[in-house]
Amino acid sequence: MNFLAHLHLAHITDTSLAGALAGDLVKGPIGHLPEPLQQGVWLHRQLDSFIDGREEMAALKTLFPPRYRRTAGILLDMAFDHQLASHWHGYHDDSLGHFCRHSYRTLLADPQLPHSGRVLVSRMARGDWLGSYRSREGVALAVQGISRRLSRPQLLEGGERVLWQHHHRISAVFAELYPRMMAYARQRARAWPGAQGSTLL
Template identity: 30%
Template sequence: MNYFAHLHIASLTQTSWVGNLLGDFPVDSKMLDVDLLEGWRLHQQVDVMVDNHAASLAFRAFPRKGRRRFSGIVQDIVMDYWLIQYWQDFSRVSLPVFCDQAVAGLLVDVDRSPERLKGMIKSLEKYNWLPNLGTHEGVEKAILSIMRRWRHGQYLQAFVDDLPDVIQQGEQTFLSLYPDVLDFVALQTKKAEATHSLG
């Protein structure tokens, strides 16, 4: 799951919007405030669950130009694409309203964000490009952004070259995976609430 899915999870669990994105940014979890730590921990749990899900294993096994070992990075971005396509099945809030809510929620904690996330939030405040993650162009831009930042980024070029097929391969993966993700998140939330009540 990438940015958009983690923001959706933040809204469902009423945990920190920023906290739920921190798993994708370099932070020292020991230095996080309690609310941010809760979102960071949920992000980590979701990532582990997604990586080990049968649908993810199947996605990584598809024949394609890109190397299998790097396909999980692309899968996360493609999952955001399909969440936006099927948004009405997973939320009663319209997509434009949710995107505005997400940006407003991120701005609340922008000053407690690491610099790169802070820059992303400021970009969202100005342009609110979240809906663009549901377009082929948006998927390509997200991959290219990783390619620029990551020292092994050149290995993602094959996925860009094969992007229409890669995106299409992700549809059934998403439909099999995301309901299980939401069930998993609900269970983790109940466990966290039970721990808080005991404390």
């Protein structure tokens, strides 16, 4: 899952949006973080493990040509954000635009957001990255942006075309898995072991 899904799941579990975003920025132990960030990063990792372990996701990865096998997970993360943005009213009461604006404001106002996250969110807000996932053009721009940061950009370039070739299959898997993700997120948020229990994660 990418930014939009993680922020949506943080919202429905009433956990830190900054922590959900920091899950992509913080590596290794998290005991040094403020507890709301610890919980958010912990939940982010729990959700990534859950989705990565699903047989349906493994089956989707086999649809990609060999050149994309190493980056299929990144592409599917973006495909799931596209699906969520495209079917937003099925999963959230507020409009997508309102949610995006609220997320940018909340993140930038949170003093616990790491500096790298603040720089990232400023860029996200300027280009409305979260809202842009609704369009294929927005997904293509996101793929281009990530590919430029890779040492071997050819591993990702043009990968969005594979997503559109298998759009209906991906859409069906998303529709089946995302409600389970929402339920799992709520369950894991309630099971948060607390700061002391998460320091080695």
